[in-house]
Amino acid sequence: MTPEELNAARGPIVPDVAADGLRVLFCGINPSLTTAVTGHHFAHPGNRFWPVLHRSGFTPRRLRPAEQDELLGLGLGITNVVARATARADELDAEEFRQGGADLTAKVERLAPQWLAVVGITAYRTAFGEPRARIGPQDRTIGGARVWALPNPSGLNAHWTVRTMAEEYARLREAVLDRSPADRLPARR
Template sequence: MTPEELSAARDRIVPDVAAGGLRVLFCGINPSLMTAATGHHFAHPGNRFWPVLHRSGFTPRQLRPSEQAELLDLGLGITNVVARATARADELSADEFREGGALLTAKVEQLAPRWLAVVGITAYRTAFGEPRARIGSQDRTVGGARVWALPNPSGLNAHWTVQSMAEEYARLRDAVLNVRPNDRPTPDPDSAH
């Protein structure tokens, strides 16, 4: 991708990967220029969404961004809080996030996913007026869907490793599957010998 091609992708809108009745609708902050240039969500090579999605157990193998449509067969989808592509999320205003939250609520009402997973706590806080929200399951619903705030998989988010993100995404997967921590099978200590 040339700098000119990336620059030309600024402000483009990337179509959602979505359908009615999904188990989880993942919601990014907004498309990167690489995503807008390719038309594939989480396409930047430094973005860890696809490896994390696989390691957390949501996908049977690590999908490439160009295989994003395969998510629908797994009951998963992708949208964004703000639709327009930028080089950095800090180019978005608080008003854009709030407007995006309202539009997202309407979209979720229409699509009726069981869970909305917002991938970026700051975006969630701003879009939905929840300044004290933490990573994890939220008390509120959006458009009738339960909400989980997840860490942003951008390579710029150095506070989270692929492994620690995969563990948090797996907590969501367990909630989606209604698996409580005590329901997980425990290894038989005698079988290790």
């Protein structure tokens, strides 16, 4: 992508990959410029979402960003706390996160997933006013959805490796399986 294409990507809204009644709705911080240009979530080459999703057992194979719609058949979806595309999440201010939290709450109440998984603890803390929240399951529910905060898969989040992130995502996967044993996710390969 050219610098001109990336610069032009500031602002467009990237459609969610979502449907009613998902097992897990993954929620990114906000779209990258690469995501805005391609229309595919977690599309930046340095983002580790897709390999982590597979290594944790959520997908039977490593999907490419262009295959994001295959998530729906697995009971998974993707949205964002803030819809505005930026080069870096630190370009967003606290008010955008708070408004994003309110918008996300309305979306989750409407879509009724079993779990909302926010990928980015700082985004979760700011959007929901919980400054002491830690990675893992949260006490909060939204509608009937349980909430889990996951590590941000951005390549900039260097203190989490693909292995350690996959372990944390796998903890969520196990919780999903425990909640709906008759409606299992695909077996990990």
